[in-house]
Amino acid sequence: MLKRLQGRVAIVTGAGGGLGRAHALELARQGARVVVNDISETAHAVAQEIRQMGGAAAGYAGSVARYDEMQCMVAQTMAAFGRIDILVNNAGILRDRTFAKMPLDDFRLVLETHVMGSVNATKAVWPHMQSQRHGRIVMTTSSSGLYGSFGQSNYASAKMALVGLMQTLALEGAKHNIRVNCLAPSAVTAMTSDLLPPQAAQILTPERVSPGLVALVDDDAPTRTILLAGGGSFECAHITMTRGIHIADTEDATQALHDRFEQAWEQAGQTIPESGWDQPRHELAKALGRPSDIK
Numbered sequence: 001m002l003k004r005l006q007g008r009v010a011i012v013t014g015a016g017g018g019l020g021r022a023h024a025l026e027l028a029r030q031g032a033r034v035v036v037n038d039i040s041e042t043a044h045a046v047a048q049e050i051r052q053m054g055g056a057a058a059g060y061a062g063s064v065a066r067y068d069e070m071q072c073m074v075a076q077t078m079a080a081f082g083r084i085d086i087l088v089n090n091a092g093i094l095r096d097r098t099f100a101k102m103p104l105d106d107f108r109l110v111l112e113t114h115v116m117g118s119v120n121a122t123k124a125v126w127p128h129m130q131s132q133r134h135g136r137i138v139m140t141t142s143s144s145g146l147y148g149s150f151g152q153s154n155y156a157s158a159k160m161a162l163v164g165l166m167q168t169l170a171l172e173g174a175k176h177n178i179r180v181n182c183l184a185p186s187a188v189t190a191m192t193s194d195l196l197p198p199q200a201a202q203i204l205t206p207e208r209v210s211p212g213l214v215a216l217v218d219d220d221a222p223t224r225t226i227l228l229a230g231g232g233s234f235e236c237a238h239i240t241m242t243r244g245i246h247i248a249d250t251e252d253a254t255q256a257l258h259d260r261f262e263q264a265w266e267q268a269g270q271t272i273p274e275s276g277w278d279q280p281r282h283e284l285a286k287a288l289g290r291p292s293d294i295k
Contacts, residue, residue, distance in 0.1 A: 003031030004218040009081040011035045011073065013064050013121055014091030016042030019140075019187055022206035023088055023213050028055035030214055032086065035077045037121075039063050039091075056081075064091045064117030070124040078128065086136045086217045087125045089118035089162075099153040107154040114140075114158035118165065126178075135178035136217035139166045141226065142184050146237050159184075163226065163239070170224040171275060179223035181216040184237065185209040186230025203231040240270040241279060241294070246286040 010027045014020040016038030024046055028034050033056040036047045044059035051057055058080055062069035077084055093113050095106035118139055129135025144152045145159025163182055170180040187206045212229030215221065226237040245263045247256045257264065271294050273279065278294050285292040 004214060006031035008032045008085040009077065009083050010086035010088065011037060011077060011084060011125065012088040012090055013037045015046055016040055019185055019206045019209060020090040021046050022210045023090060025050065026210035026214060028053065028057060033057065033081050035060055035073065037062060037073060064121055065112055067120040067123065070120045074124040074128065083132055084125050084128050085134055087121060088138045088213065089121055090140050091117050092140065094155060096151045098151050102154065110154040111158050115161045118162055129178050130176045133177050135173065136221055137169065137178065137180045138213060138216050139182045140185065141182040143228065146184065167224060174223065179221050181221065181223060182226045183213055183216060184226060184228040208232050238272050241273050241282065242267055243269045
């Protein structure tokens with residue numbers, strides 16, 4: 001088997017079980033040396049699995065919510081393997097409840113784990129990836145964030161926040177050959193087993209997601225991609241901007257938008273902005289009566 005990650009060093013957070021464990025094992029099969037992180041000692045058990053299959057791995061028990069612990073993990077990774085090529089931000093939790101009944105502490109906890117956990121781990125590896133001019137970072141987003149999910153306002157908010165983080169870090173990392181992507185998995189794990197029908201367990205296995213992860217971290221990886229993966233299927237999601245409309249100053253803008261809202265919504269000819277500045281550039285071009293250069 002061609003090992004796509006031979007010589008690379010990867011860190012996977014939340015890898016003591018479920019998706020993270022499957023990711024760590026697949027990265028190792030592809031030739032990567034893997035640091036397995038989890039908040040519990042299960043990290044060491046998964047690292048031992050990798051070593052038993054002939055790979056190189058180390059476990060690190062620490063919380064992504066603590067930046068000092070992520071710094072310590074990175075320092076130990078550098079001491080053991082000399083570089084860090086791949087970071088998979090996988091750690092997460094659920095605290096599902098309708099928004100009306102959700103304690104704010106549960107909202108904060110989910111944001112802290114998913115968003116700040118990914119920020120902490122990424123901040124710790126970033127200077128090493130910059131200096132070696134190579135890095136691959138994956139944020140774990142979710143269709144719950146992209147499209148909404150009843151009873152998951154905290155989780156959905158966190159997962160969509162990671163898309164924004166990915167978009168910006170991909171721009172900032174480009175000159176250092178740091179590519180940043182999002183993976184939206186469909187898998188039955190301990191965290192999701194109560195949310196999916198019984199037959200899902202045989203189809204939506206964590207192992208069938210991990211090939212998508214490899215595609216986002218190998219040398220030919222894209223950047224700023226949202227890859228959906230589950231049950232052997234792979235799709236991409238896009239955040240687009242419609243061509244929209246322009247309302248003249250001589251018109252009542254409020255009434256005109258009300259009357260022409262379907263035109264503003266019309267998706268034919270929509271584009272994928274390269275950055276947030278494409279919106280004002282596009283709008284300025286329309287106001288000046290010029291063709292927009294946003295393709």
